[in-house]
Amino acid sequence: MLFLSDLDFTLLRSDTTLSTYTKEVWNRTAKRHKLSIATARSYTGVSKLLQGLDLREPMILLDGTIIAKASGEILYMADIGRELGDEILSLAKKELGIEPLIVAQVGDKEHFFYPKELNVYQQELIKSMEMRQRVFVDGALRAKEHNLKIVFQANEADSLALEQTLKSAFGSEIEIKRSNDPYYDCYFITILNPKGDKAHALKKLEEIESVTAQNTTVFGDSHNDLGLFEVAGTKIAVANAIKELKEKADIVLPHTNDEDAVAKYLDKTVLSI
Numbered sequence: 001m002l003f004l005s006d007l008d009f010t011l012l013r014s015d016t017t018l019s020t021y022t023k024e025v026w027n028r029t030a031k032r033h034k035l036s037i038a039t040a041r042s043y044t045g046v047s048k049l050l051q052g053l054d055l056r057e058p059m060i061l062l063d064g065t066i067i068a069k070a071s072g073e074i075l076y077m078a079d080i081g082r083e084l085g086d087e088i089l090s091l092a093k094k095e096l097g098i099e100p101l102i103v104a105q106v107g108d109k110e111h112f113f114y115p116k117e118l119n120v121y122q123q124e125l126i127k128s129m130e131m132r133q134r135v136f137v138d139g140a141l142r143a144k145e146h147n148l149k150i151v152f153q154a155n156e157a158d159s160l161a162l163e164q165t166l167k168s169a170f171g172s173e174i175e176i177k178r179s180n181d182p183y184y185d186c187y188f189i190t191i192l193n194p195k196g197d198k199a200h201a202l203k204k205l206e207e208i209e210s211v212t213a214q215n216t217t218v219f220g221d222s223h224n225d226l227g228l229f230e231v232a233g234t235k236i237a238v239a240n241a242i243k244e245l246k247e248k249a250d251i252v253l254p255h256t257n258d259e260d261a262v263a264k265y266l267d268k269t270v271l272s273i
Contacts, residue, residue, distance in 0.1 A: 002211040003029070003266070004060070004202065004228070005219040007039040007049070009182070009257045010238055016049060022263040023052045029266045030054040034209055038198050040224060042103065042110045043068055044134065058208060062103060062110070063177070063224055064201035065148040065192060067208070072108060076204050078196035079105065080150065084173060085143025088150055088166065088191055095165050100152045100191075101125065104144035113138040121153035121186040150191040156180075159187035166191065179223055199227030219262050220245055236265065 005011045012018060029035050031054070038060035039046060046061060055070035067076035080088075085102075092098045099115040101122065112135045114126055126135070143150075152162060163178045166189075175192040206216060217234040218225070221241040229235040229248040237249035240256040255261035 002034040002036070002057075002206065002209055002216045003219075003270070004036050004038050004205075004216065004232070005262050006221060006225050006228075007037055007041060007046070009221045009240060010219050010225075011037065011257070011262050012049065013258050018050070018052070019260055019263070022260050025260075025263040025267045025271070027054040029270060030056055033270065034211065036060070036205070038064070038202065038218070038225075038228060043072055044110065047072075058205060060198060060201040060205060062148050063190065063192060063196065064198040064227075065196035066105070066110075067201055067205055074105075074108070075208060076201065077105060077146065077148070078193040078200065080143070080147040080174065080191065080193050080196075082143045082145050082147070084170075085147045085150060088170065088174070089141060089143060091165065091169055092152065092162060096154075096158055096162055098152050098154055098158065098162060099141055100150045102138075102141070102144060102147055103149040103151065105146040105148055106144070109134060110148065111136060111144075113141065113144070115139075115141045119153065121184055124184055125153065148192075148196070152189040152191075153184070153186045154189065156187055159189050162189050177224065197227050198224060199231050202228055202231055219265075221257065238262065 034057050036057040036059050040063045043061055058067050058069050058075055060067055065078050068074050102113040104111055116137055116139045159178055163176055175194045177190045179188055181188045214233040216232045218228040218232040219236045221238050235249045236251045237246045238253050238257050238261040246252050253261045255264055
């Protein structure tokens with residue numbers, strides 16, 4: 001069996017911490033079952049947030065663009081190449097005057113590149129990242145060799161216009177995810193390799209782990225978990241999950257992320273077997 005949990009607003013509490021109870025249950029479960037995470041966060045961010053967890057299995061990171069071991073070794077990567085990336089940046093700037101944050105793989109680590117001129121939403125995001133060692137200003141922002149995520153921030157109208165513009169220009173060459181972010185008062189438009197999502201990454205992880213879809217259980221709360229719920233054998237939504245995810249779930253838990261929903265399920269249902 002493979003159990004796979006989203007992080008934000010699913011396994012993590014709303015303040016991005018883990019309770020002592022969740023850590024204890026996770027570590028007991030990891031000794032008996034394959035247990036991992038699927039998150040939009042990077043390896044660096046996950047390593048800090050999940051200190052104290054027994055991480056034995058590869059993790060799905062950056063919305064599925066990377067699968068990496070707890071050591072940081074990359075097992076799978078679905079990126080956007082330099083040429084296509086530059087075309088995306090050029091069109092967005094020409095049509096709407098918007099430049100993105102780029103998450104790129106450089107060597108064995110992810111780096112964050114952002115433009116010199118920031119909009120108000122980017123200023124807030126960068127402020128929260130300013131202490132990180134791999135965040136760089138790119139005066140004449142260009143795509144990199146291995147672009148994992150190209151992330152725009154805009155108001156609702158501009159984000160919708162950008163989504164439509166990019167879809168018309170690039171079609172199936174890219175995957176576009178547009179969402180109203182819970183931490184920032186704006187819309188995020190994330191551009192990915194079409195295979196760089198949680199659903200494709202889960203299928204790859206099942207191959208790596210020699211587990212069938214029928215023996216995979218996933219936990220989630222939001223739009224970027226919908227792909228997981230399409231392909232996993234058992235789909236479990238926490239109580240605070242969005243309506244669309246609950247409708248696709250086999251089980252809707254009675255507890256929220258702030259009430260240790262995932263840990264309580266593992267403790268009472270999995271560890272009791």
